[in-house]
Amino acid sequence: MSEATFVEAVNRTLARAMREDDRVIVLGEDVAEGGPYLVTAGLAEEFGRERVRNTPISEGAVCGVAVGAAQSGLRPVIEIMFIDFITLALDQLVNQAAKAHFMSGGQLSVPLVLRTQGGAGQRNGAQHSQSLEAWLAHVPGLKVVMPSGASEAAGLLQSAIADPNPVVFVENKSLYFRREAMPEVVEPIPLGEARTVRPGRDVTIVALSRMVGDALEAAERLAAEDGVEAEVIDPRTLVPLDLETLSESVRRTGRAVLAHEAVAAGGFGAELAAQLQAAAFDYLEAPIQRVGAPYTPVPVSPPLEDAYRPGSDEIVAAARVAMRWGERDEEPWVKGALTTS
Amino acid sequence: MDGELASGVLRTMWRIRHFEERVAQLKRSLVVHGLIHLSIGGEGVAAAVCGQLRDDDAVYSGHRAHGHAIAKGAPVDRLMAELMGRDAGVCRGLGGSMHLVDTEHGFMGATGVVGGNLPLALGSALAGRLRGGDAVSAVFFGDGAVQAGHFNETVNLAALWRLPLIFVCENNGMAEFTSREEHSNVELVSDVVAPYGFERRTVDGSDVPAVHAAFGEFLEAARGGHGPFLLECLTYRRRGHYEGDQQKYRDPAAEVQWRERDPLARLRGRAISEGWIDEASATSTEQEAAEEIEAAVHFARESPYPEPAVTNGLVYAT
Numbered sequence: 001m002s003e004a005t006f007v008e009a010v011n012r013t014l015a016r017a018m019r020e021d022d023r024v025i026v027l028g029e030d031v032a033e034g035g036p037y038l039v040t041a042g043l044a045e046e047f048g049r050e051r052v053r054n055t056p057i058s059e060g061a062v063c064g065v066a067v068g069a070a071q072s073g074l075r076p077v078i079e080i081m082f083i084d085f086i087t088l089a090l091d092q093l094v095n096q097a098a099k100a101h102f103m104s105g106g107q108l109s110v111p112l113v114l115r116t117q118g119g120a121g122q123r124n125g126a127q128h129s130q131s132l133e134a135w136l137a138h139v140p141g142l143k144v145v146m147p148s149g150a151s152e153a154a155g156l157l158q159s160a161i162a163d164p165n166p167v168v169f170v171e172n173k174s175l176y177f178r179r180e181a182m183p184e185v186v187e188p189i190p191l192g193e194a195r196t197v198r199p200g201r202d203v204t205i206v207a208l209s210r211m212v213g214d215a216l217e218a219a220e221r222l223a224a225e226d227g228v229e230a231e232v233i234d235p236r237t238l239v240p241l242d243l244e245t246l247s248e249s250v251r252r253t254g255r256a257v258l259a260h261e262a263v264a265a266g267g268f269g270a271e272l273a274a275q276l277q278a279a280a281f282d283y284l285e286a287p288i289q290r291v292g293a294p295y296t297p298v299p300v301s302p303p304l305e306d307a308y309r310p311g312s313d314e315i316v317a318a319a320r321v322a323m324r325w326g327e328r329d330e331e332p333w334v335k336g337a338l339t340t341s
Numbered sequence: 342m343d344g345e346l347a348s349g350v351l352r353t354m355w356r357i358r359h360f361e362e363r364v365a366q367l368k369r370s371l372v373v374h375g376l377i378h379l380s381i382g383g384e385g386v387a388a389a390v391c392g393q394l395r396d397d398d399a400v401y402s403g404h405r406a407h408g409h410a411i412a413k414g415a416p417v418d419r420l421m422a423e424l425m426g427r428d429a430g431v432c433r434g435l436g437g438s439m440h441l442v443d444t445e446h447g448f449m450g451a452t453g454v455v456g457g458n459l460p461l462a463l464g465s466a467l468a469g470r471l472r473g474g475d476a477v478s479a480v481f482f483g484d485g486a487v488q489a490g491h492f493n494e495t496v497n498l499a500a501l502w503r504l505p506l507i508f509v510c511e512n513n514g515m516a517e518f519t520s521r522e523e524h525s526n527v528e529l530v531s532d533v534v535a536p537y538g539f540e541r542r543t544v545d546g547s548d549v550p551a552v553h554a555a556f557g558e559f560l561e562a563a564r565g566g567h568g569p570f571l572l573e574c575l576t577y578r579r580r581g582h583y584e585g586d587q588q589k590y591r592d593p594a595a596e597v598q599w600r601e602r603d604p605l606a607r608l609r610g611r612a613i614s615e616g617w618i619d620e621a622s623a624t625s626t627e628q629e630a631a632e633e634i635e636a637a638v639h640f641a642r643e644s645p646y647p648e649p650a651v652t653n654g655l656v657y658a659t
Binding site for chain 1: 399401430431433434436440443444449450452454457459460461462463464465466467469470471472490491495497498501502652656658659
């Protein structure tokens with residue numbers, strides 16, 4: 001067992017995939033230079049600039065080139081430097097990549113991976129800090145992966161590259177330089193299998209990406225301060241969704257907190273809440289609680305961004321609402337999350 | 342051109358003309374579904390370009406795609422079934438007129454989003470380059486697509502990467518309901534790409550031998566690994582933007598233009614006057630095409646609609 005950062009894990013996985021399969025190519029702005037976070041560092045040196053292609057700042061065309069290349073037998077991995085810029089590639093992603101297999105009656109397939117990163121916390125402002133995964137999960141034909149750590153990223157990226165469908169692989173910039181223990185060889189993690197990160201009997205916390213770490217921190221506090229044992233589940237992939245693992249847990253605990261960094265309103269937590277209440281309605285002891293960002297763009301000013309960005313404090317508060325539901329007249333957390341910061 | 346070539350191109354053009362004239366009727370009687378964009382007046386470009394390509398050459402098209410698909414070799418009976426939403430359609434009734442695909446013949450896809458096909462074609466050219474071999478890619482688009490961001494992005498990338506891609510612009514002077522003068526100050530699309538430094542040419546799209554010759558030169562160079570190229574064909578859109586378009590913008594002089602610009606009438610006349618074919622064989626070629634299309638309509642009408650469950654299995658590839 002050695003150690004690796006998230007960036008190193010993704011980098012090694014890309015290199016390994018390129019070594020094993022010469023159909024894998026990497027495209028994107030500055031990828032041959034390693035990119036701003038060095039995720040693709042060294043790939044151009046090892047595999048050459050035919051397979052590791054720097055592109056102009058043309059997100060739409062780059063995504064479209066990847067779709068066409070995938071339809072003709074390559075396995076492109078493209079990088080959209082910030083998920084905020086995925087807006088410029090959405091036509092290709094939504095209208096071409098997601099629908100080609102279906103609209104062609106199964107003749108075409110689009111085995112491409114779109115890697116990107118989102119999340120706030122680095123004072124980058126509202127155009128370099130968003131969490132937009134809910135848009136993508138709304139489009140039939142796309143798969144959406146959100147790894148919560150380095151080993152997870154290494155395992156999930158292998159499956160994403162091997163998948164015959166367009167997969168959006170959403171990284172979180174706050175995780176990039178966290179170091180964790182990682183085996184030399186990470187096995188692929190199938191898409192659509194949630195991971196129970198911490199078992200617990202009292203409340204289920206479903207957390208996405210960076211919020212998995214925050215959920216674990218919250219669970220430790222709940223155990224120490226309240227004697228509450230929270231179960232923490234990382235769905236790993238929004239599409240396909242392992243509803244079975246999530247609903248089994250909620251049926252057992254009777255309480256659920258859904259946590260993501262994205263704006264709460266219209267976020268993926270809303271979909272999870274709807275699906276879980278349908279799957280576990282008779283078992284619920286409290287309304288499902290959602291934790292997400294307030295309904296404003298991401299501010300730059302450090303104290304404002306820190307207050308904006310949901311974390312373990314908000315998860316603890318939401319879990320307490322769920323645990324004490326019925327004991328006293330408490331406003332559900334969701335109201336606060338949706339209306340004000 | 343010689344007899345064999347002229348006869349083959351004319352055959353393709355007649356098949357497209359009859360297909361689309363029948364589609365117009367069937368659309369009015371609600372047998373063919375959805376938004377229907379006809380290419381009547383542009384058949385010569387489709388036939389002259391696609392007729393020179395192989396099955397392993399990729400062609401991408403836009404919303405006005407029937408002619409390109411037919412010319413690339415897609416079976417007319419299954420195309421007609423697709424337009425009727427039937428299970429025997431090339432896309433099992435899930436694509437329709439604007440999203441035709443027939444991978445077996447290298448017709449890699451039409452798209453309903455103007456300009457959205459351009460980077461896809463470049464991607465297929467990139468795959469061809471990395472795979473090796475001499476397959477090329479061609480993409481059809483109208484002058485309306487030139488103002489879309491994808492056009493500039495794709496032209497720039499294609500020029501940078503020097504991939505064997507041939508841009509085929511059918512400049513019919515109209516972007517939907519609005520004339521080119523209202524969309525751009527640049528009259529010719531070949532001028533738009535001038536600064537990129539690759540070979541480009543503008544030809545009369547109703548002059549089928551001219552289109553054939555110009556595309557043939559680009560194709561030969563592209564087979565040698567060169568590119569990109571841009572061939573601009575000035576065409577005349579005989580019908581509205583879509584079937585049902587009121588065409589209030591239509592110039593009353595259009596009928597005169599049509600008589601002068603109908604590529605089928607022109608090629609037929611020239612082929613006979615040059616002695617490439619005789620009158621009798623021209624007439625029988627048309628007749629055979631008409632009969633083939635009637636058989637296609639019959640085939641499509643007889644095909645059942647797909648089972649509803651077909652959609653579930655096709656959202657994701659397995």
